[in-house]
Amino acid sequence: DAGVTQSPTHLIKTRGQQVTLRCSPKSGHDTVSWYQQALGQGPQFIFQYYEEEERQRGNFPDRFSGHQFPNYSSELNVNALLLGDSALYLCASSLVGGPLHFGNGTRLTVT
Amino acid sequence: EDKVVQSPLSLVVHEGDTVTLNCSYEVTNFRSLLWYKQEKKAPTFLFMLTSSGIEKKSGRLSSILDKKELFSILNITATQTGDSAIYLCAVRIQGAQKLVFGQGTRLTINP
Numbered sequence: 001d002a003g004v005t006q007s008p009t010h011l012i013k014t015r016g017q018q019v020t021l022r023c024s025p026k027s028g029h030d031t032v033s034w035y036q037q038a039l040g041q042g043p044q045f046i047f048q049y050y051e052e053e054e055r056q057r058g059n060f061p062d063r064f065s066g067h068q069f070p071n072y073s074s075e076l077n078v079n080a081l082l083l084g085d086s087a088l089y090l091c092a093s094s095l096v097g098g099p100l101h102f103g104n105g106t107r108l109t110v111t
Numbered sequence: 112e113d114k115v116v117q118s119p120l121s122l123v124v125h126e127g128d129t130v131t132l133n134c135s136y137e138v139t140n141f142r143s144l145l146w147y148k149q150e151k152k153a154p155t156f157l158f159m160l161t162s163s164g165i166e167k168k169s170g171r172l173s174s175i176l177d178k179k180e181l182f183s184i185l186n187i188t189a190t191q192t193g194d195s196a197i198y199l200c201a202v203r204i205q206g207a208q209k210l211v212f213g214q215g216t217r218l219t220i221n222p
Contacts, residue, residue, distance in 0.1 A: 004153075031208060033208065033209065035210075041215075042115075042117075042213050042214050043154070043201075043210075044212070045211070048208050048209060055208070056209055058209065088152065090152075090153070090154070096208070099145055099156045100156070100210060102147075102153045102155070103153055104152040104153045105152045105153065
């Protein structure tokens with residue numbers, strides 16, 4: 001039973017560029033959430049997708065956008081990258097009301 | 112603003128010691144509190160607590176929630192070097208899937 005899988009594992013981008021991160025949820029899960037974890041901090045909620053719609057959003061600018069596909073997989077897009085976007089991006093999947101199961105994350109470095 | 116505070120932020124003990132990690136919260140419409148262990152990348156789920164006074168136990172780990180005083184503790188007995196990790200506390204709000212995380216406690220177990 002595959003858990004949450006994310007790709008790529010590492011990514012280096014330049015300021016101003018755009019990036020797309022991908023996530024496949026744990027088998028049977030229909031809800032996908034994205035979190036940003038800066039060094040030494042707890043994860044911060046970006047947004048959540050259910051039934052291919054964004055259901056909830058945290059305090060992140062519109063440069064952060066996402067998508068959920070019919071097979072429940074999801075993408076996180078970040079435009080006009082800033083140095084401050086450097087972080088570990090975690091994807092989590094769940095069933096409604098259940099605990100979140102996290103992937104190993106994508107380490108994004110913006111130079 | 113919803114807030115979760117963990118203490119201590121860092122803790123170093125010797126193998127075999129017992130540790131207690133603290134998590135306090137100030138949120139609107141509390142639903143549940145979750146504990147995660149983060150060793151390298153993916154936070155792994157430990158416990159989900161919804162009711163006060165009921166201890167959850169898994170091996171040497173246990174946790175309890177006090178909804179009146181708005182805190183939870185995570186106990187680890189007979190610590191081992193493999194317990195070294197960051198322990199994250201998170202709260203889920205009623206009607207929302209998002210988790211609000213604390214900053215984490217970095218636990219180091221020395222042999």
